[in-house]
Amino acid sequence: MAIPAREALQKLAWEQMVVIHPRRGIQIPEVSVENQLTLLEVRRPIEAACVELAAQRATSGQKKRMLALAEGILACSDNNDDEAFLTYLRDIHHLLVEAARNEYFIKAMSPLQGLSRRFWFLNKELDTGHPANLHADIMRTVAAGDRDNAREASDALISYLTQQAKDKIGM
Incomplete structure (x- = not known):
């Protein structure tokens, strides 16, 4: 089902992907290191709580999907397929929220992860490695x-993303 353009823009504004200026237009906000660092401060505890609950509550079917996603994200990383990586990343985050069985996580995490993915994609040349292995670790520990x-793996990912942001400004 297609969503009307106005609703889609309102959703993007709520996720801070666009800024709507009434009667003037729409602006895509600048991506900054400072915003990424403050975003990661909020994302760290929320994501840790989500993976803990997902590890506790995931069904056997969800655990199988987690392991498949872990393998898939590693494969697309090996092939340098950024489009597939971002698709796997989105699927991983949706599955973790689904497994945690708490609808408030999707409301809290969706904008944070979207903005964080945007920062990573625009700054991926800074990566000396690739975060796919960190995401795969999260999925494996949650599935187990x-x-x-799972909390430690989530913390390792956020620490990696924080360091990547700091590297951009030479911290």
Whole structure:
């Protein structure tokens, strides 16, 4: 089902992907290191709570999908397929929220992850490695039902993204 353009723009504005200026137009906000760092401060505890609950609540079917997504994201990373990587990333985040069984995570995490993905994609040349292995670690530990290691894997990802942002400004 197609969504009307106005609703789509309102959703993008809510996710801070665009700024709507009434009677003047729409602007795509600038991506900045400072915004990424403050975003990651908020994303860290929310994502950690989500992966802990997902590790506790995931069904066997969701765990199988998590393992398949872990393998898939690694494969597209090996092939330098950024489009597939971003698709896997979106699917991973949706599955984690689904497995956590708390609809408030999608409301909290969706804009944070979207903005964070945007920053990574625009600055991926800074990567000395690739975050696919970190995402795969999260999925494997959640699929194993290991809450503590899932939280640690999530923290490792956010630390990596924080360092990537700091590297952009030479911190």
